[in-house]
Amino acid sequence: MISSKVKFLESFLGEGSSLSRNNDVAFYCPKCNHRKKKLAVNLNTDKKGHWGKYHCWVCGEKFKGKNLISLLKFCGRYSLLKEYVKTINDDKWFTLDTKKVDLNVALPIKFIPISSYLLNNDKNSNLKRAYHYLKNERKLTDIEIISNMFGITTDKNYYGYVIIPSFDKDGELNYFVGRSYTGSKYRYRNCKNAKTNIIFNEINIDWNSDLLITEGPFDCIKSKLNSTCILGSSLIKKSLLFKKIVENKTPIKLALDSDSKGTEKAINIASLLMKYNIDVQIINFDKKYKDIAEMPADEWLSIYESQKGLSLNETEILKKRIEGMV
Ligand SMILES: [Zn+2]
Incomplete structure (x- = not known):
């Protein structure tokens, strides 16, 4: 069992150190990429059948009480994780955030480009506010605002956020970042796609x-x-x-x-x-x-x-x- 856990972890994190007396294995931390193996993962299984408590001695990334997903997501190998989950159907503990597996990304519904404020004289007050945020606080020029296709949306998840789209080499949308223009305490709200992909x-x-x-x-x-x-x-x-x-x-x-x-x-x-x-x-x-x-x-x-x-x-x-x- 221990060796299959190590094998599983190594397929995400690369080669681990040898096992310590407490059944810890050390890996390179996928979050901070420290040059030494500073991420300790414990392989003991508790009464509930959970295992994998981890801690990085450098960046402090640690087990959040649910599963290893929050760690393994930094490795960007969601399809591998999904495959693994299928093979261990006796272990319900591994659950998958399927939203992160899907590479298709779409802009939030009712996306309104800020260019429509500049070019079509759209009177939407949120557009105006977002435009002034970009112009006055971010010191962007009109050309930068238009050419980067910034926009806003009425989608409640991104309400009050400027949407900054990103495009892959073929010009397909591959990601977007939301940046609050209303001073929300959550300054950024990103789309659900994995950054590493x-x-x-x-x-x-x-x-x-x-x-x-x-x-x-x-x-x-x-x-x-x-x-x-x-x-x-x-x-x-x-x-x-x-x-x-x-x-x-x-x-x-x-x-x-x-x-x-x-x-x-x-x-x-x-x-x-x-x-x-x-x-x-x-x-x-x-x-x-x-x-x-x-x-x-x-x-x-x-x-x-x-x-x-x-x-x-x-x-x-x-x-x-x-x-x-x-
Ligand atoms: Zn770390």
């Missing part, structure tokens, strides 16, 4: 040029460069974005948030990519700006131009890790 606005990406990776969609737009974003999460080996970068040997520039979390994420992503011989560079900017989206465009572009060129090596990564600890 899609590349945000792949339609705009040239894989043969330097690719900038940011945290959020507004950073991408404001960067005015060949870019995509990781939607606030990390870059994991099983993600489509990672595969495409390695396949195309695309040189990567990382400009994540300037806070310590963002810095740590950037270092982890950089060291992962370097293991695969990808040229990677971290672009540093003044901590007075949280991200590119907050920076005036000309200031960002001059920072980028002045730093781009040199790619990182192992020593510099180590130096950054040490700086990060101070």
Whole structure:
């Protein structure tokens, strides 16, 4: 039983460490991608037949009392998980969030593009409010608002949110992000598709040029460069974005948030990519700006131009890790 649990976990998380005295196995954490195996999964089965309590010693990701789905979703292998569930019909514990398996994504019903406020003089007061949010708080130009096809919806799940659609390489919708324009405490409300299965606005990406990776969609737009974003999460080996970068040997520039979390994420992503011989560079900017989206465009572009060129090596990564600890 223990060995089948290990086999199951390894098909998602890669090779585990040897079993500890308490029946813990350590894996690389799919959430924070720390360079060491810091995710401990316990294989003991309790009275209810549950097993798999886990904890990452680095990012703190831990078992939420239901099942392993919240961990395994970071691996982006939903079809594998579904297959596995079918084979263990005696174990009711594994339940699947089927919404996440379905790759088809559709915009919320009654999607109204913000361009209709600008071009057709639509008087809808929510459209006006969303437009002013993008214009005044996000400092986007009318052209950026129209060309990125921002919109709003009367769907109650996304009411009060600007919908930011994303398109795959063929121009098909593959994801959307909702950003509150009314100051809701939930700033973002994303669609149910798994982030790891899609590349945000792949339609705009040239894989043969330097690719900038940011945290959020507004950073991408404001960067005015060949870019995509990781939607606030990390870059994991099983993600489509990672595969495409390695396949195309695309040189990567990382400009994540300037806070310590963002810095740590950037270092982890950089060291992962370097293991695969990808040229990677971290672009540093003044901590007075949280991200590119907050920076005036000309200031960002001059920072980028002045730093781009040199790619990182192992020593510099180590130096950054040490700086990060101070
Ligand atoms: Zn972690």
